[in-house]
Amino acid sequence: MRVTPLILLFVAVFMVLAAGCAGDGEQVVLKVVPAGSLLIPLESVEAGFEAAHPGVDVQIEGHGSIQCVRQVTDLHREIDLVAVADESLIPDMMYRPMEDGQGNYTDSYTSFATNRMVVAYTDASRYADEITAENWYEVLARPDTVVGISNPMLDAAGYRSLMVTTLAEDYYQDETIFSSILGDHLRPNVTVTREGGVTTITLPEVLKQEGGKVRIRDGSIYLLSLLDAGGVDYAFEYLSVARAHGLRYVSLPPEIDLSSADHADNYRRVVVDLGFQRFASIGSERVGSPIVYAATVPANAPHPELAREFMDYMVGEFGKGYEEWPDPLRA
Amino acid sequence: MKAACLAGVLLVVAVSVAACGCTGDAGQAAEEVSWNLTVSDGTTEKVLSLPEIKALPAWEGYGYGVSTVGIKYGPYTVKGVRLTTLVESVGGIGEGDQVGISAPDGYYWVFDDEQMGGSGFVTFDQNLKEKPAPPLTVVLAYEFNGTAIPEEDGGPLRIVVGTDEPGTITEGSAWVKWVDRIEVKRP
Numbered sequence: 309m310r311v312t313p314l315i316l317l318f319v320a321v322f323m324v325l326a327a328g329c330a331g332d333g334e335q336v337v338l339k340v341v342p343a344g345s346l347l348i349p350l351e352s353v354e355a356g357f358e359a360a361h362p363g364v365d366v367q368i369e370g371h372g373s374i375q376c377v378r379q380v381t382d383l384h385r386e387i388d389l390v391a392v393a394d395e396s397l398i399p400d401m402m403y404r405p406m407e408d409g410q411g412n413y414t415d416s417y418t419s420f421a422t423n424r425m426v427v428a429y430t431d432a433s434r435y436a437d438e439i440t441a442e443n444w445y446e447v448l449a450r451p452d453t454v455v456g457i458s459n460p461m462l463d464a465a466g467y468r469s470l471m472v473t474t475l476a477e478d479y480y481q482d483e484t485i486f487s488s489i490l491g492d493h494l495r496p497n498v499t500v501t502r503e504g505g506v507t508t509i510t511l512p513e514v515l516k517q518e519g520g521k522v523r524i525r526d527g528s529i530y531l532l533s534l535l536d537a538g539g540v541d542y543a544f545e546y547l548s549v550a551r552a553h554g555l556r557y558v559s560l561p562p563e564i565d566l567s568s569a570d571h572a573d574n575y576r577r578v579v580v581d582l583g584f585q586r587f588a589s590i591g592s593e594r595v596g597s598p599i600v601y602a603a604t605v606p607a608n609a610p611h612p613e614l615a616r617e618f619m620d621y622m623v624g625e626f627g628k629g630y631e632e633w634p635d636p637l638r639a
Numbered sequence: 640m641k642a643a644c645l646a647g648v649l650l651v652v653a654v655s656v657a658a659c660g661c662t663g664d665a666g667q668a669a670e671e672v673s674w675n676l677t678v679s680d681g682t683t684e685k686v687l688s689l690p691e692i693k694a695l696p697a698w699e700g701y702g703y704g705v706s707t708v709g710i711k712y713g714p715y716t717v718k719g720v721r722l723t724t725l726v727e728s729v730g731g732i733g734e735g736d737q738v739g740i741s742a743p744d745g746y747y748w749v750f751d752d753e754q755m756g757g758s759g760f761v762t763f764d765q766n767l768k769e770k771p772a773p774p775l776t777v778v779l780a781y782e783f784n785g786t787a788i789p790e791e792d793g794g795p796l797r798i799v800v801g802t803d804e805p806g807t808i809t810e811g812s813a814w815v816k817w818v819d820r821i822e823v824k825r826p
Contacts, residue, residue, distance in 0.1 A: 344707060344708035347708060369710075370706075370708040370709075370710065371706065371707070371708060372707050372708070375707075378744075378745075382744045382745050382746075383744060458707075459812075461812075462707050462812050463707060513737055513749045513751070514737065514749055514750070514751040514754070516751075516759060525761060526707045526761070526810045526811075526812050527706075527707035527708055527709070529708065529709050529767075530761075530767075530769075533767065533768065533769065534769070537768070537769070539769065583749070584739075584747060584749055585747060586746065586747055586748065587745050587746060587747070588745030588746075588747070589745050
């Protein structure tokens with residue numbers, strides 16, 4: 309009978325190891341791919357949803373908006389929810405047939421938030437005690453002021469920075485604003501053409517800063533680090549990002565800050581032509597438009613019902629209008 | 640005694656089976672895949688197989704990248720071929736030239752002559768604080784940490800902006816995955 313404890317030991321060891329292999333086999337993993345400027349709000353959304361759904365593990369994986377879509381369309385990953393900072397990307401890139409011929413990647417999306425471009429700065433920024441909503445473009449144009457933008461090739465906030473400074477020229481009736489703040493300090497030369505009321509900024513293939521006045525970084529988080537370290541005095545950022553990081557900021561007029569559907573016609577008067585077509589699945593031209601966040605559940609999402617439930621919850625949370633989040637869309 | 644031995648054997652078998660199940664395929668060596676790389680300058684074109692690329696003079700160093708939203712990947716020890724070595728077969732790179740890197744997933748990236756020489760990049764320490772750039776090399780990598788680069792990490796061929804010493808992070812947007820074409824563009 310001495311064998312009995314050994315058999316029990318065997319059974320116990322096997323069950324423990326088997327449990328270790330299975331891990332949290334009962335847990336459903338919901339894969340959400342959001343734009344970078346949604347990462348902070350989605351931490352909170354994730355926590356709230358998981359608290360209400362024991363057994364669901366929401367996994368957030370941030371990318372630039374186009375890369376979010378490409379995870380589904382070009383890299384063929386199984387993603388439950390895509391959330392981008394430019395609603396036009398979803399119809400442009402996902403309203404097309406999937407490779408297996410089973411319909412489009414998606415046929416609908418939900419717009420849920422907006423944002424606005426601001427000029428962010430800190431107490432230590434040069435001329436921090438002088439800058440106002442009226443003189444911001446003069447302060448940023450000063451030779452000893454260092455301005456940061458994210459790379460327009462990589463980040464929507466980057467090409468939107470170019471749009472804001474271009475739209476400012478008409479608004480303030482000063483045709484030097486774009487060139488004095490950004491254009492003259494980039495190399496190779498940025499081409500600006502005006503035709504039929506539309507200004508087109510054409511970027512070179514490899515965009516670099518000329519001298520020390522402008523600093524270009526891959527994403528806005530690196531501009532935040534530079535602001536903290538004093539590497540730049542001012543950076544073009546989304547309002548929600550500036551607030552979430554406790555930065556000071558200058559609000560810009562709605563005619564130029566890309567926040568308002570009422571001014572959509574005006575925003576369309578600026579076009580940025582990126583230096584090269586980084587992705588085969590979308591062209592290199594970006595037309596000014598209101599910043600609108602949108603989400604969709606891809607047709608091949610592993611957990612479509614749960615994903616829709618998450619999206620509904622997320623949209624509801626954004627609708628509450630938290631201070632440090634992108635603003636809810638007006639009805 | 641026989642029963643005790645039997646139980647002991649069963650225990651060993653159970654542990655082995657369970658342990659095998661846990662490790663999955665991770666311990667298996669990556670198989671050599673079939674992959675061709677086209678190197679072109681618009682007029683001359685060369686197609687290199689993976690073994691032909693590996694036969695070229697190798698560069699060995701370190702790679703550590705970061706995405707636009709701050710996701711780090713690596714650090715890796717890296718083995719590959721300098722991009723400057725690869726483009727020598729189509730006449731090399733001169734002042735003002737650019738090098739376009741393509742992949743079958745539709746991704747495209749461009750390096751200018753300055754970057755091909757290892758400068759013009761932003762670098763970070765491990766806390767993502769900017770630091771002065773050490774010597775950098777643009778490499779077409781085929782090994783991470785001594786083994787073939789897995790497909791999910793961009794293998795078999797992936798661009799790396801590498802360093803001679805560990806501890807430097809470079810911007811990952813240039814780390815093109817699944818590279819299948821390199822084209823020199825003359826001004």
